[in-house]
Amino acid sequence: MKPSKHTRRAFNLAAIAGVATLTGVAGITGLQAQQKTIKVGITLPLTGADAEDALLIKNGALMAIDEANAKGGVAGYKIEVVTYDSGTATAGQYDPAQAATNTKKLISDLQVVANIGPQMSGEGKAMTPILSEADLATITPSSTNPDITDPKMAAQFKPKGKAIYFRTVTTDAFQGPNMANFFSQNLKVKTIFILDDSGAYGVGIADAFQRQAEKNGIKVLGRDQLNPKEADYTTILTKIKALKPDSLYYGGVAQAGVKLAKQAHDIIPNVIKAGGDGVQGGSFLKGGGFPAVEGWYSTNAGPHLVEDPATADWVKTFTTKYGQNPSDYAITAYDAALVALDAIKRVAESGKEVNRSNVRDAMQSTNLKTLQGVVAFDENGDIKDRTVSVFQYKKNPQYPDDDIIHQQKYLGAAPQS
């Protein structure tokens, strides 16, 4: 009876595929029926170790788009959001290959005229060559690796020449070095050990930090790399303990950061520990927990906004709407969406066709008042404001342990070079 069983299975498969195709077709017809809709993509690692922070970013961007739609859309266009998850279960965090696949899906839909994302620079590096070919601009609220917008690397990241990677935060070319200045000027650090998590962002920010630290006369006792999937970092921490540095700088995201914080708390409790925006946020705080994260310094590649009186109302609205306190990058994501919507609006109002390349050109000439202040870009797509904020985790027993706003102290902006 085996053949018949196989035939039946094959028939079932065919039936499932048929139904899927039918629904797909129905979906497309449904969309075409709606007049004057334009799409904006959101690509973020919503699966994996950084999901916590990615969700806040997504909600920040959605809030701006929802508000615009509630007011009747942008210059007559209803904005539809297409969301893609660039995190995969096998990577356990963002996955550059998935980011590339998502980008191909985005560009294949001609109604998509702008994108918001990615969260991570590792995704950005995989996305930009594809975006450049399609002239589709993306605007990232949190990816800070400087290579992507570096004119020297244009051949790799924007082969068609025009800037397509805009940011509402500054880059690690400032985030790393400004923190190195904070180390030498404010913390008076003399010696340091530097680690990264082997990701694009982690290596980049650790390199930038290291160059400035050496320039400032901090002695770098060693540099090594963590495998983010590994559970055990006792070997490297023992090595660091034996070298007796004043401080440890970690360039990387939460996946390795959480484990590093726990084990470092045990093995090198008295060493000053710091990271970049990869250890700034809920994923690091919740996974690491107190006492492990106590005393860790972190930075944000932008001004500190969520405790700013000027954003208090916005923060309240966000918290009511999504049931969670926003992060600074939820605000830069809101700003990113405002920039994208503003570009669409200017194109539509100028009478030109609302397509990708016109929206990109409009985005380049952005001069928009947002929550963080006026956003404008240089010719590479980088934001002109270069503020880097410094924080320190400090347990506040009055608030829940995972309350990112209250379990850390804002120490001010890091000194610029």
Next chain:
Amino acid sequence: MDFWDVLLQQVINGVSLGAMYALLALGFTMVYGIIELINFAHFNIFMVGSFVALWVMQAMGFTGQSHILYGLPLIGLLVLVLFITMLTTGALGALMERYALRPLRSVSGPAPMITTIGLSYILFNVILLTTGADSKNYSNPMPNIRWDIGEAVLRLREVLLWGGSIALMIALHYFVRRTKMGKAMQATAQDQEAARMVGVDVDKVVLITFFIGSALAGAAGLIFGLYYNYTSFIIGYTAGLRAFTAAVLGGIGNIPGAVLGGVLIGLIESLGGQYLEVRWTDVIIFSILVLVLVFRPTGLLGHATPAKS
């Protein structure tokens, strides 16, 4: 820290790592030894075990490192959690064997192994989708007791890890060598047909093999969580790859071999990291694996298995 303190500390680190790999490799290598099946689901059963133990402790009111216990209450709690965890993962492994693998037992070729990969992905994604992807702060009622030896430090949790691994290894070894069920397992390992002819209930033996192997994975999951104060849906991956390597290095199917392989890899990892660089760890481990297999294809303690008809 002088040279000797560092060396001693790295040996402690390496042996601990090795004990973790050995603990994971034990159940895996036992299943292979009996039915020659590479059970990739083993490492995600380990991951599920660490979550089951976490849930049990959370249900009992232990979250994070908030409640610290000492003496008998601590031992009592750990034994209870260990028991529940081993029972749950053991049952999970037995269910998999009964409903997903037994129907394939007469099938030759890679189908059963591929099935274990499939099961592995199911567990992985079920945990991912139900608990979320963020790293979990583990419940840990153990006090942070430490002994200083020069500038090197030995902690209570390292003692727990070593003790746990050695106890489970001895128990497993004794079970396989001395008990009636163990002897039935050995008979099944040598020749299923002949074992059946002399009255061994092969189905039952294989089921129990899976139960025990998966229960050991659950125990390893709890010990992992207590040792690192952390768990995540992804822990089966790297630890699993190393444990698999440990089993192959020691001689797959051989229980003391798994322990030897685990400790060797742990020591290579810690000493290699200290005197070379951590980023070279995988290169060193897998080079040594390849070299060992070139000269001893059956692993350090493995025996050549006679070809089966």
